[in-house]
Amino acid sequence: MAIVKTERHPDLPPPTSQTGVIGWMRENLFSSPLNIVLTLVAGYVSWVALSSLISYAFIDANFAGTTREDCTGSGACWVFIKMRFGQIMYGFYPEEERWRVDVGYVLVAIGLFFVLSDVVKDKKWPAIYLFGFVPVACYILFSGGYFGLEHVETAQWGGLFLTLVLASVSIFVSLPLGIVLALGRRSSMPVVRMICVGFIEFVRGVPLITVLFMASVMLPLFLPEGVNFDKLVRALVGMSLFASAYMAEVVRGGLQAIPKGQMEAAKSLGLGYWQAMGFIILPQALKISIPSIVNTFIGLFKDTTLVLIIGLLDLLSIVKSGTTDKEWIGMAQEGYIFVAAVFFVFCFGMSRYSIWLENKLHTGHKR
Amino acid sequence: MTTDVQATASSVNMFRDPRVRAVFFQFLVIALVVFFAWYIAHNTAINLANRGIASGFGFLSQPAGFDIGIVLFKSYSSQTSTHLDVLIIGIINTLVVSFAGIVLATIIGFIFGVLRLSKNWIVNKIAYVYIEVVRNIPLLVQLMFWYFAVLSVLPVVRDSIRIGENFYINNRGANFPAIIPEAGFWVIPVALLIGIVATVFMRKWAHKRQDETGQPFPVFWASVALILLLPVLTAIVAGLPFTIDYPTAGRFGINDGWSLKPEFLALLLGLSIYTGAFIAEIVRSGINAVSHGQTEAAHSLGIRPGLTTRLVVLPQALRVIVPPLTSQYLNLTKNSSLATAIGYPELTSIFAGTSLNQTGQAIEVILIAMLFYLGISLLISMFMNWYNQHIALVER
Numbered sequence: 001m002a003i004v005k006t007e008r009h010p011d012l013p014p015p016t017s018q019t020g021v022i023g024w025m026r027e028n029l030f031s032s033p034l035n036i037v038l039t040l041v042a043g044y045v046s047w048v049a050l051s052s053l054i055s056y057a058f059i060d061a062n063f064a065g066t067t068r069e070d071c072t073g074s075g076a077c078w079v080f081i082k083m084r085f086g087q088i089m090y091g092f093y094p095e096e097e098r099w100r101v102d103v104g105y106v107l108v109a110i111g112l113f114f115v116l117s118d119v120v121k122d123k124k125w126p127a128i129y130l131f132g133f134v135p136v137a138c139y140i141l142f143s144g145g146y147f148g149l150e151h152v153e154t155a156q157w158g159g160l161f162l163t164l165v166l167a168s169v170s171i172f173v174s175l176p177l178g179i180v181l182a183l184g185r186r187s188s189m190p191v192v193r194m195i196c197v198g199f200i201e202f203v204r205g206v207p208l209i210t211v212l213f214m215a216s217v218m219l220p221l222f223l224p225e226g227v228n229f230d231k232l233v234r235a236l237v238g239m240s241l242f243a244s245a246y247m248a249e250v251v252r253g254g255l256q257a258i259p260k261g262q263m264e265a266a267k268s269l270g271l272g273y274w275q276a277m278g279f280i281i282l283p284q285a286l287k288i289s290i291p292s293i294v295n296t297f298i299g300l301f302k303d304t305t306l307v308l309i310i311g312l313l314d315l316l317s318i319v320k321s322g323t324t325d326k327e328w329i330g331m332a333q334e335g336y337i338f339v340a341a342v343f344f345v346f347c348f349g350m351s352r353y354s355i356w357l358e359n360k361l362h363t364g365h366k367r
Numbered sequence: 368m369t370t371d372v373q374a375t376a377s378s379v380n381m382f383r384d385p386r387v388r389a390v391f392f393q394f395l396v397i398a399l400v401v402f403f404a405w406y407i408a409h410n411t412a413i414n415l416a417n418r419g420i421a422s423g424f425g426f427l428s429q430p431a432g433f434d435i436g437i438v439l440f441k442s443y444s445s446q447t448s449t450h451l452d453v454l455i456i457g458i459i460n461t462l463v464v465s466f467a468g469i470v471l472a473t474i475i476g477f478i479f480g481v482l483r484l485s486k487n488w489i490v491n492k493i494a495y496v497y498i499e500v501v502r503n504i505p506l507l508v509q510l511m512f513w514y515f516a517v518l519s520v521l522p523v524v525r526d527s528i529r530i531g532e533n534f535y536i537n538n539r540g541a542n543f544p545a546i547i548p549e550a551g552f553w554v555i556p557v558a559l560l561i562g563i564v565a566t567v568f569m570r571k572w573a574h575k576r577q578d579e580t581g582q583p584f585p586v587f588w589a590s591v592a593l594i595l596l597l598p599v600l601t602a603i604v605a606g607l608p609f610t611i612d613y614p615t616a617g618r619f620g621i622n623d624g625w626s627l628k629p630e631f632l633a634l635l636l637g638l639s640i641y642t643g644a645f646i647a648e649i650v651r652s653g654i655n656a657v658s659h660g661q662t663e664a665a666h667s668l669g670i671r672p673g674l675t676t677r678l679v680v681l682p683q684a685l686r687v688i689v690p691p692l693t694s695q696y697l698n699l700t701k702n703s704s705l706a707t708a709i710g711y712p713e714l715t716s717i718f719a720g721t722s723l724n725q726t727g728q729a730i731e732v733i734l735i736a737m738l739f740y741l742g743i744s745l746l747i748s749m750f751m752n753w754y755n756q757h758i759a760l761v762e763r
Contacts, residue, residue: 028488035487042489191393195400205744206737207701209715214737217729221414222407302505309707316508323515332519336512340504347503 057337068327080331081338084322088338091158091313097150101161104138108168116353135172154232158313160342162232166239166304166314171297173240178247179286183277185252196248203245208306212238216310235307243300250296254289255281287361294354298347305343315339411730418727426726427451433721435712437628439463450722457714458739464634464713465700465743471639472699473692476646483651494647501644507705509641514633514709521629524616533613541632542614545625551608558601562593569593630711634703642699646692653688654680685758693751697744704740714739 017023029039060075063082071077081088090098111130114120142165145151157165184196203211215238220228229237258281266276286293308317319335322328381387415422431453435443439459443452482494501509519538522528527537535542566589573584602608614626657680665675704715719736723729 028486031486038485038487038490042487042493046489046493189389189393189396191396195396202737202741205697205741207704207715207740209704209707210719210733210737210740213715213719213723213729214733217723218733221411221729224410225413225417298503302503305505305507306705308507309705316505316511320511320515330520332516333512336508336516340508340512343505343508344500344503348499351499351503 068329076334076337077331078334078338080322080328080334084319087318087322088159088315090161091318092156093152093158093161094150094156097144097152100141100144100149104141107134107137107141131172154230157232159318160315162307162313163301163304163315165232166236166307166312167297167301169236170239170243170300170304173236174243174247174300175293177240177244179251179282181244181248182251182255185248186255200245200248203242204249208239208242208303209309211242212306212310214238215241231310231312235310235312239300239304239307242303243296246296246299247293250289250292251285253292254285254287257288258285290361291354291358294350294357298350298354301347301350302343315342420727422728422731424731426722426728426731427454429726431722431725433725435717436710437631437712450718450726453722454714454718454735457712457716457718460711461700461703461713461715461739464631464638464706464711465703467635468638468642468699468703469696471635472642472646472695475639475643476695477650479643479647480650480654483647484654498644498647501641502648506637506641506702507708510633510637510705510709513637514629518629518633527616535614535616538629540626540628542626544614545612547610547612549608549610551605554605554608555598555602558598559594562595562597565597566590566593628711630706630709633709634706634711638699638702641702642695645695645698649688649691649695650684653684656687657683682758686755689751689755689758693748693755696747696751700743700747701740 013019014023017026030036056075058075060073062071062073062075062077062079064070065079066083067079070079086095086098090101093101108130111126111134114126115123115130120126140146140149142157143152143154181196181200184192185200187193187196212235215234216231219234219237223229262280262284263276266280271279304314305316307314308320311317313321316339319339323332323335382391427450429450430446431448431450432446435453435456437460438456441452441456441459443456479494479497482490483498485491485494521536521538524537524539527535527542529535533544569589570586573586573589577583661679661683662675665679666672670678703713706713707716707720710716714736719732723732726732
């Protein structure tokens with residue numbers, strides 16, 4: 001009877017073919033004949049794409065030099081971007097005044113850090129700073145004319161700076177407008193509802209370009225004689241109205257997700273409409289719609305490139321005019337790849353933030 | 368008691384009654400809107416008069432006097448054609464590129480949406496990279512990249528890239544063989560139409576027979592035979608009533624055959640690759656939204672994987688996919704207006720651009736353009752609503 005074991009045999013580890021790198025590869029790359037073929041084809045394609053991209057952007061690329069003649073490599077010539085970097089970042093903002101833009105960036109960055117991150121729990125003061133102090137300070141800094149700062153025409157604003165200004169001002173204006181429109185759309189008063197629905201659906205039904213055309217060509221006609229905005233303000237009006245319609249739909253989605261009981265409970269406590277909205281409904285509705293608001297902002301940020309068509313010198317526009325420069329013929333690839341990379345970094349970062357936030361706010365059951 | 372309540376109610380300020388307040392507030396809103404509209408109309412009238420700009424739609428019958436690069440289905444000459452012709456050509460070009468873009472974007476989107484769900488790690492990551500890169504770069508940048516950085520730097524006509532015998536690509540576009548109809552060509556489209564109609568009836572019949580007898584019918588292969596084989600057979604029987612016109616490389620360009628202009632190619636590529644990435648995400652989330660239990664239940668009933676996907680997963684996924692898909696189609700149509708930046712002659716570019724600059728009648732021109740896009744939006748959403756109702760879950 002000595003062959004019968006008296007103690008339990010210890011659990012064996014899973015076979016090596018199912019764990020570690022080999023197991024992972026068998027599971028994810030070579031699980032069936034079709035998958036093997038797919039893996040080989042896809043691997044080859046991505047290898048070719050990746051290696052040619054790296055050699056184009058880095059190995060065969062030119063970094064040193066100052067003129068077109070220094071573009072000797074077969075890959076990209078980043079000299080073009082390097083020489084025009086100041087213009088791409090700030091447009092025609094006077095060089096000795098560019099520190100003002102940088103100071104503005106720092107002010108915004110501080111505000112964003114405290115509002116968006118988890119460092120401070122009470123967001124009241126950061127919010128007041130970001131939405132109250134920073135806009136005024138930035139306006140004074142960028143435009144000048146006060147405190148001995150030299151006045152800089154908006155026609156000189158450009159590059160990434162202008163893109164950021166366009167995106168942040170229109171989101172800043174469109175959020176309150178969108179909330180008002182969303183409340184109007186859910187109002188029990190038929191006239192208010194109809195006007196809000198009409199505005200939202202009209203704006204959402206037409207392309208942004210036509211709205212921008214309208215703002216740039218028709219706005220001067222609508223205003224009394226002698227009153228005239230500059231080009232940037234007209235573009236901002238168009239973009240803000242456009243964004244507010246989309247924002248209204250996002251906020252409406254948030255409002256719809258709040259159970260009716262919340263409003264009824266608020267009413268039964270004796271709160272009026274605005275009190276109930278301001279203290280009970282909107283804080284909850286806005287909280288759950290933050291990820292969608294960020295997504296709308298990403299869309300808006302990408303849409304700022306359209307001001308190229310009405311002649312503002314944003315990031316894309318300034319690079320485009322750079323590529324048509326006689327001294328830099330044939331730099332279209334480098335220029336547009338650079339612009340694409342800048343936009344990708346911003347938008348991808350924001351979308352990651354939105355996903356992180358969604359997970360953080362998602363306090364219910366997870367599958 | 369009732370009299371008491373009424374007495375207090377009437378003594379309270381009437382303005383405390385929410386109904387009265389609502390009526391008052393709405394009148395206030397109407398008054399404000401009317402005043403605002405009047406103010407704008409008044410200012411506009413004064414401004415127009417001061418600048419000497421005519422108003423009204425008379426400009427539509429004036430000669431346009433400029434050339435248009437791409438004119439389809441219509442004759443156009445810069446001397447005699449009017450701004451109305453420009454409008455119609457713009458609309459046609461918008462519709463053509465939108466339709467082609469929607470078809471291509473749907474194909475790209477479904478392929479990458481399915482690849483994104485693949486268990487194969489490399490394939491999955493390729494789809495992920497495509498979706499994330501394309502979604503996070505503005506469409507206008509992509510359009511300009513395709514147009515100025517890819518298609519414009521292709522070889523000149525003399526050194527055209529040749530794919531196979533009869534397909535040329537150069538910096539003036541792509542050329543490929545054309546089919547020139549001859550007498551009796553009409554039988555082929557008619558055969559195609561008959562094939563499509565027959566397929567619809569065949570599907571109904573097959574469905575009914577399966578309900579009654581349980582006998583399945585190879586619907587898919589029968590449809591392929593009807594839609595593809597019937598026109599081909601008809602063409603052969605009718606003695607091939609068409610000639611194929613091959614492009615030939617001439618001194619100054621590629622002659623004959625059909626050609627696609629680089630503006631069109633860039634716009635089509637840009638629009639469909641961009642929208643395709645969004646559609647891929649929609650497809651992925653739609654398929655993910657179908658609970659895994661459905662697949663397991665189907666497998667336990669002995670339904671094969673392919674049939675499970677077709678009969679169980681896809682019909683349920685489509686319900687989730689269709690509404691956001693509609694808004695992507697709408698976006699694509701609206702985004703085709705970005706063609707202005709690369710010179711494809713669609714509505715915004717030639718009508719709201721060149722015609723506007725020539726006539727100066729901004730209000731009328733932009734109004735027409737906006738109404739067109741609104742109309743298209745309504746049409747597409749009406750069609751998709753109908754389709755959505757068709758496939759929606761029938762609740763008890």
